[in-house]
Amino acid sequence: MTRYLALREPSANHVYTRAAGRLALAELALLCPEVTDVAPVELAGIQYLGFDADEVPERIGHHSALLALYALEDGDLLRPVAVERPELLDDDLVTIPKYPGKTNEQFTRLMLNLALAAVRRPPGRRRVLDPMCGRGTTLTTAVRLGHEAVGVDRDPKALDATAAFLKTYLRRGRVKHTADVTPIRRDGRRIGRRLDVALTPPTLQERISLALLEGDGRRSDELCGRRGFDAVVLDAPYGVVHGARRGSDAAARERSPASLLAESVPVWAAQLHRGGALAIAWNTHTMSREDLTTTVREAGLEPLDSGPWLDLAHRVDSSIHRDLLVAVRPVD
């Protein structure tokens, strides 16, 4: 048995402020269930994540905040340990786009990691849906890891900006690809547009697809199929847009993240394969964890609601306290 010390990316402190260490420990325990004695360790004034394992954990290279890994020897000597990283494309695919309302890249990776860790299906390439995908942080994060990604957002500017960015990025990076924006038609009528990108990462001789559809994520089944996803991953609207009290009650309800989630969770749950996982990040000021857990359970999913799964909440700013709930569609 070896004691390992993992050094966190310093940027994790900016993302989660004081909760960075706690979230990193929870993610480690959930991603690498084979490790034991997960605990913070301080050595010469530097904080590490400590854990015991027989060998380098298989999925440690996926951790959203891992900078470096060491084996602890002779009490206080650190031996660097090589870590296999799963990314097929550079991180600037995800970090270059900057816009208001973007979900932090590191947190997006954590959400995706934990959703995929919860999936109870044979290993392989996953199909991931983000039904409120904005400009596609979840989608590009999934594609970097070799998964297929489908997103929906009702904001037409999200599609335009994502199409423009991906076309330029892939052309400049000389990544083999196709990228097309085409109308979505129903009953002969044009109801929106879709962006379809297929790319071949230089280190993989297979095409990976990314699609972003313009439309209402509450009815993502009508746009991208009633079944067929291994994971549904989203950072739900925070409900902090000013002026939400103005207008009719119906309009206010439409904007309420709680009613939006109550309405949408059954749709998203049904889009999952059996053994697939749903991960929702949301502002707990708009809906309690208890209420969302009930909604998810009523939609036929099993919420993962014990141990480190309960240790993912953190403050974003004075009006947003974010949590992450992961639930699995039972296999039978």
Ligand SMILES: C[S@@+](CC[C@H](N)C(=O)[O-])C[C@H]1O[C@@H](n2cnc3c(N)ncnc32)[C@H](O)[C@@H]1O
């Ligand atoms: C917190 S943001 C997600 C940001 C995204 N993860 C990113 O990094 O770009 C929530 C998104 O939900 C979208 N949204 C809100 N209501 C929606 C609906 N009914 N259907 C589809 N998208 C919706 C908003 O346009 C916004 O892009």
